[in-house]
Amino acid sequence: MKPAVTFSLLLILVIALSLVNLVYGGVSIPFERLLDILAHQGDGVDSIILWDIRLPRAIATILGGAILSVSGLLLQVYFRNPVVGPFILGISSGATLMVSLVMLTTLFLKLPFHSPYITTAFGMVGSFLVVAVVVAVASRVKSGITLLIVGLMVGYMCHSVTSILMAFAEKQQIKGFVLWQLGSFNGFKWDEIGLLFMAGVPLMIMAYGLSKPLNALLLGEDYALSMGIDVRKTRMALLFVACALAGLITALAGPVAFIGLAVPHMARMIFATSDNRILIPGVILTGALVTSLCDLVARNLLSPVELPLSAITAFFGAPVVISLLMKRRVKL
Amino acid sequence: MTVERGDNILEISSLSIGYDNTTVVSGIDLHFKRGQLVCILGPNGAGKTTLLRVLSRHLKPISGKIVLKGRELSSYTQLELARVMAVVLTERVAPPLFSVYQFVALGRYPYTDFLGRLKPDDDKAVQDALALVGADMLSQRDFQGLSDGERQKVLLARALCQGPEVLILDEPTAHLDLKHRLEVMGILRNLTRERGILVIASLHDVDVAAKVADVVVMVKDGKITEWGPPEEVLKAKKVESLYELENAVFSSKLGTLELPAKGQGPQVFVVGGNGEGAGVMRLLAKKGFKVSTGVLFKNDLDYFVARALGANILSQEPSGSISRDMLLRAEKLLSNCLFLVDALPVGIEAFKGNQRLVERARELGIEVVSKDVDLLNLEHLIKDASRVTFKPRLCTAKEARNDFFD
Known part of the structure; x- marks a missing residue:
């Protein structure tokens, strides 16, 4: 199948699934009513549900899934390791730690402005710090296993600091933080969507701009250099985009597991290529689709109890990693 | 371009x-x-x-x-x-x-x-x-x-x-x-x-x-x-x-490396020429025999291979036919040999003289083996040799060289 056909199919599926997400839920909104509300914003209960809850959530899910997946793809190329992703490398944990500093302590209460910008900024700083540590280690040790273990360990350290902060925090703050930490696209406000859009879309366009050198990096640094790439600059740009994306989404939606790791593999299978010029738009659509699907399941499987999003993504994502290892496509 | x-x-x-x-x-x-x-x-x-x-x-x-x-x-x-x-x-x-x-x-x-x-x-x-x-x-x-x-x-x-x-x-x-x-x-x-x-x-x-x-x-x-x-x-x-390299010799003429193997024990005489003896000599050297060969012209492939293998060589400048003098010296060498491999090229006038060596071996009661006979199966020849003990050993390149230039 030509990539263009696959892209169109995926796009149609994303739109269809999003419509289902808008219609379906605790309160069902009939499809005709949905179009009516979307066309002329009324002030009925269903209108409020749609405009203030479901629509922001559906958009955040699409953007979030796309952002996590692009971040994961970039990291997999960077480390030439197929089982890395923002969550595995501890990047999400770094972001979590920094976000917990904002949410759980009073250190920043005096600042004149507040979330979402300050949380987002801290989330990004956290992810950059963790990656700095992992990259420093990766430059000394080539082994993929070591890299993963370092990522996990840094993740644990971040967790431990986070939990110490939790022990000292006040109950009310903890409740909000725990909910955030489960990872969810629930409760997005329009200004947060705006932030996600304004930061996320340019970053993803930058990622697409990097797709040519990314392809060359698939052959390793030495070959890439011999083909005329400024490897240092490319790597810096690559890492910057990957971390900024991961930090952005973690700060706003909380840590969401496995999307960043599993979706690039799904896209590779769907498009049967490693060509990043196809894969980057590919993971954007696949990521949006998979995350929307997971969110639909999380909201409705045991309704009215809403399941944490990470529970669903991990449940489907972990087997992907295991099957990759079993097939021996992955060398650690 | x-x-x-x-x-x-x-x-x-x-x-x-x-x-x-x-x-x-x-x-x-x-x-x-x-x-x-x-x-x-x-x-x-x-x-x-x-x-x-x-x-x-x-x-x-x-x-x-x-x-x-x-x-x-x-x-x-x-x-x-x-x-x-x-x-x-x-x-x-x-x-x-x-x-x-x-x-x-x-x-x-x-x-x-x-x-x-x-x-x-x-x-x-x-x-x-x-x-x-x-x-x-x-x-x-x-x-x-x-x-x-x-x-x-x-x-x-x-x-x-x-x-x-x-x-x-x-x-x-x-x-x-x-x-x-x-x-x-x-x-x-x-x-x-x-x-x-x-x-x-x-x-x-x-x-x-x-x-x-x-x-x-x-x-x-x-x-x-x-x-x-x-x-x-x-x-x-x-x-x-x-x-x-200690166990190998590089031959610039052949552009290749040879493993000279100077067997301690059984001496074997190869009558070759025109490149016919090269393969046999390599095999014998590999099996640990001490190889003697002759009489060869100095532009023969056999000559270069024999040199690289560290064999005893009787050789002469390329000219019309094999000299009598060399043949006599070859006969002397022959008497110490366990067997002789006949790899004479057929129908080449210049090597006719070497035919004499094959006949001489028969007279001396030394077994003559055709190179077409299964040479890989050499055990019976060795067993018959009660007068020698068979100890294959690699010689060093230095020894091999000294041998040629003696």
């Missing part, structure tokens, strides 16, 4: 190379022309790869100067360099889900737009490169599914479609079977002849280098010990000291 010959495309002067502050090789002065096939030889760890990495600018030199096409190497931008120089490395690359065609097309990187789209020119370059290495049949195959030999050819094609004037290869024949090894070296030689590309490759096989290289560079003990055409450089003693 016109091939400019004569000018030095690459000039290296007082170069020192190494890692951090450890110098690996210093005082390097070399210059190469377009269309040359340069082989870098030396033992493991001598710095062959280091030298190549400095030339391809993967590693900064410690000091010294490298001039490529009249410009200092360090003054090239990465992209400019990529259009002049391509590499094939030892690092195993196997990106998943790449067709051979897509993989080779990555070599067009320095020429394509910022999304790497292929224009008709680029497609043509990819097809040319694939055809040049004889891999056009593979173009739709999955890169990961290739055999070692096929992969090496495809890696070569990728480098070629980069349109290089200088091609640098690190151990291009390592891990390859004989067929692919020869194929790859043949391709490299064609590139130099037909495209005027300067090819610089590190190699393990001296014998291959002797046969294909225009220039060989020997790296050992932190310096370039010798460099120049293999015909001048690859002399027995130089090769043996390069690799510190």
Whole structure:
């Protein structure tokens, strides 16, 4: 199948699934009513549900899934390791730690402005710090296993600091933080969507701009250099985009597991290529689709109890990693 | 494309190379022309790869100067360099889900737009490169599914479609079977002849280098010990000291290494000539026999093989027929031999004299074995030999040489 056909199919599926997400839920909104509300914003209960809850959530899910997946793809190329992703490398944990500093302590209460910008900024700083540590280690040790273990360990350290902060925090703050930490696209406000859009879309366009050198990096640094790439600059740009994306989404939606790791593999299978010029738009659509699907399941499987999003993504994502290892496509 | 010959495309002067502050090789002065096939030889760890990495600018030199096409190497931008120089490395690359065609097309990187789209020119370059290495049949195959030999050819094609004037290869024949090894070296030689590309490759096989290289560079003990055409450089003693060979002898005439095996025990006489005895002598030497042979002309293939194997040789300058004097000396040698292998060339007048040796052996009661008889089954001949104890042993190159020049 030509990539263009696959892209169109995926796009149609994303739109269809999003419509289902808008219609379906605790309160069902009939499809005709949905179009009516979307066309002329009324002030009925269903209108409020749609405009203030479901629509922001559906958009955040699409953007979030796309952002996590692009971040994961970039990291997999960077480390030439197929089982890395923002969550595995501890990047999400770094972001979590920094976000917990904002949410759980009073250190920043005096600042004149507040979330979402300050949380987002801290989330990004956290992810950059963790990656700095992992990259420093990766430059000394080539082994993929070591890299993963370092990522996990840094993740644990971040967790431990986070939990110490939790022990000292006040109950009310903890409740909000725990909910955030489960990872969810629930409760997005329009200004947060705006932030996600304004930061996320340019970053993803930058990622697409990097797709040519990314392809060359698939052959390793030495070959890439011999083909005329400024490897240092490319790597810096690559890492910057990957971390900024991961930090952005973690700060706003909380840590969401496995999307960043599993979706690039799904896209590779769907498009049967490693060509990043196809894969980057590919993971954007696949990521949006998979995350929307997971969110639909999380909201409705045991309704009215809403399941944490990470529970669903991990449940489907972990087997992907295991099957990759079993097939021996992955060398650690 | 016109091939400019004569000018030095690459000039290296007082170069020192190494890692951090450890110098690996210093005082390097070399210059190469377009269309040359340069082989870098030396033992493991001598710095062959280091030298190549400095030339391809993967590693900064410690000091010294490298001039490529009249410009200092360090003054090239990465992209400019990529259009002049391509590499094939030892690092195993196997990106998943790449067709051979897509993989080779990555070599067009320095020429394509910022999304790497292929224009008709680029497609043509990819097809040319694939055809040049004889891999056009593979173009739709999955890169990961290739055999070692096929992969090496495809890696070569990728480098070629980069349109290089200088091609640098690190151990291009390592891990390859004989067929692919020869194929790859043949391709490299064609590139130099037909495209005027300067090819610089590190190699393990001296014998291959002797046969294909225009220039060989020997790296050992932190310096370039010798460099120049293999015909001048690859002399027995130089090769043996390069690799510190103790059990092998390099024959510059044969362009190959032989294992001289001077058996302690059974002496065997081989009557050969015209290259007929070479195979038999190798076999006997391998089995640990001490080989004597004669009478040979000094331009015979058998003569060179016998020398390299460290055999006792009775030889004479090439002339009409075998001299009586030599035959008498051969008969003396014959009396100590366990058996004689008759590998006389049939119907060549010049060797008629040697027929006398076969007859003499019969008179002395020494077994005469035809070389067509199953020589691999030598056990019964050895068992019969109650007068000798059979102790095969490798002699050193030095012993073997002393033997010839006595």
